[in-house]
Amino acid sequence: MTQTLAPPIRIGRPAMAALGTLAVATSVLESVMAPALPLLQRELDVSPAVAALLPITTLIAGALVTPVAGKLGDRYGAKLVLMRLMAVVAAGGLVSALAPNLPVLLVGQVLQGAMMGVLPLSFILVRKYLPPGDAQVAIGLVTGLFIGGGMVGTLIAGPLAEGLSRHAMFGLPTLVIVAATVTVARVMPRDPAGRPGAGVDWPGLALLSGTMLSLMAGLAILPEIGARPVVIVAVVIVTIGFGTAFVLVERRAAAPMVDLAMLTAPGMWTSCVMTLVVCVGSASATYLVPQLFGVSGDGYGFGISATATGLLLLPSLITSAASGPIAGFAVRRYGSRPVAVAGIAVMAATLLVLAAAHAELWQLVVGKAVIALAAGLCVTAMLTGTTGAVAQADTGIATGLVLVARVVGSALGIQASAVLLTAGTDPVSGVPGESGFVLGFVLAGVVTATSLLVHTFRRKEVQA
Structure with a gap:
């Protein structure tokens, strides 16, 4: 008697919509901090150097959580781990929304760092429940929504903080995270546990x-x-x-x-290095462009508000959100390497152009939008290339390594740019000098271009 096998479980649009909403909401909560830092400095009565600890704390916590989340998702089931991780994120958002002082707000930011685990866990789920070609597009979609959510956070941070309060700035995205998590719990099938293993290292x-x-x-x-x-x-x-x-x-x-042994897989270590270097360049632009919008120097800068800055970054929101799906389709047609190389070349050239041409608003708006698109293409190409190069059971671990590189690169880019501006700030006026912006864009462009050298090693490694 022949046994009939049950058809494989597939996830549909409601499940993908829930994952996408969760990606957007977590990224919004991550990104509302940066444009509101001056307001937080005033309300909490802290210096700019101390206030900079807030976004860096979230990034560091995310870098630590991401590989653990991917590994636990591979081992115990991605849905189970995702639900528990989002409970931690929601608690962090609530603590941040109610924080009366800096120490409590730092605790909230540490808890919010768990949000970085949403990407590797989402990748595990879509790869289990979608065909390979559709999974690549889905990974690009989720990545694009996560990147786009960061721009949404930048866009709404000013109106929420200035129109309502800093508490609403954290509270409203947290409510969306709770709603999206409940939806994912209802519509996403429970994936089985993977390989058994030891506890947390x-x-x-x-x-x-x-x-x-x-x-x-x-x-x-x-x-x-x-x-x-x-x-x-x-x-x-x-x-x-x-x-x-x-x-x-x-x-x-x-x-x-x-799992450092995973770096010996073809193309893995070079994918991590390329992602890190590219994110240094893109994060530098993410920091420098809004600062240049807000500063008012002699012949440079525009002195506009946080709300107006968010509106000027709207084109970047659009290109960021579009970059993931575009990269997913492009990778399926041309492969990950050509897409990554094209993105790197465009981003490096744009950063160098901004170093020389930043006297008009439209130059910064267009340049930031192009950089956002190119960065999204690069990171998504690295992620999709990585998931295709390793076994399905290792998806969480491999993508976790790449995402750690993304977080570390972003933190380095932001901090290095802040150091350059601080070093060039006039002690009397407190205004950063134009040379700090020029040097920041030049170094970001040069650093981004060096990833093309890493790509040469990656191609030879994969071919070998």
Whole structure:
């Protein structure tokens, strides 16, 4: 007697819509901080250097959570882990919305960092429940919505903070996250658990935390310690020490937090490096362009409000949201490498053009929109190329590594740009000099262009 096999479970538009809404809402909650930093500095009575800890804290927490989320999703089922992770994010949003002071707000930002796990867990689900070609498009769609959500957060942060309060700025996206999570729980099938394994690698998590914190803290205080080389050397030694210990521990761990062995898969380490470098360039533009909108210097800058800045960034929102689906279709037709190379070349050229041409609003608006599109193409191409190069059971781990590179690159780009502006700020007027913006765009363009060299190694590695 022949046994009839049940047809494979497929997810439809309601499930994809719920995942997309969740991606948008979490990214909005992540991004509302940056444009509202001056307001938070005034209300919390803190310096710009201290206020910068808020977005960096979220990025660092996200970099730590992302690989753990991907691994646990592969092991225990992505839906189960996603639901629990979103409960942590919702708690973080609530704490941030009710925070009366900086320490409590920092706690909320740490909890919100768990939102970075939404992407690898979503990738696991769509790859399990969609055919390979549709899965590539779905990954591009979710990635594009996550990127676009970041621009939505930038767009609405000013009106919410200035029109309502900083509490509403965190509270409203949190309500959307709760609603989207409930919808995903109802419409998404429960995926079975994968391979069994050990628990969380706490030593690895602690050492990676130390590496990230020492690196970001060193960059943040660089303008103040620039004249004290002994302190700089000490910070470098501490960072290298944490990083070296992390690698040694992870190589010996039975169930490492970050599976460094995965980097030996064809194209993996180069995908991570390319993603990191590209995100350094794109994050630099994300920081510098709004700052140039808001500053009012002698012959440069425009001195406009946070609300007006959000409106000027609307074209970037559109191109960011479109970049994921465009990249998904392009990768399916041309492959991930040509799409990544095209995006890198366009972004590097645009950054260098902005270094010379930023005297008119339209130049910054168009340049930022092009950079947003190019960055989305690059990151999505790296993610889709990575998911196609590893076994299905390793999807969460592999994409987690790439997303960690994205978070680290974004944090480095923001912090490095902030250091350049701080170093060039007039001590009397407090206005950053135009040279800081020019140098920031030039360095971002040069750094982005170097990823083309990494791509050459990646192509040879994959061919071998």
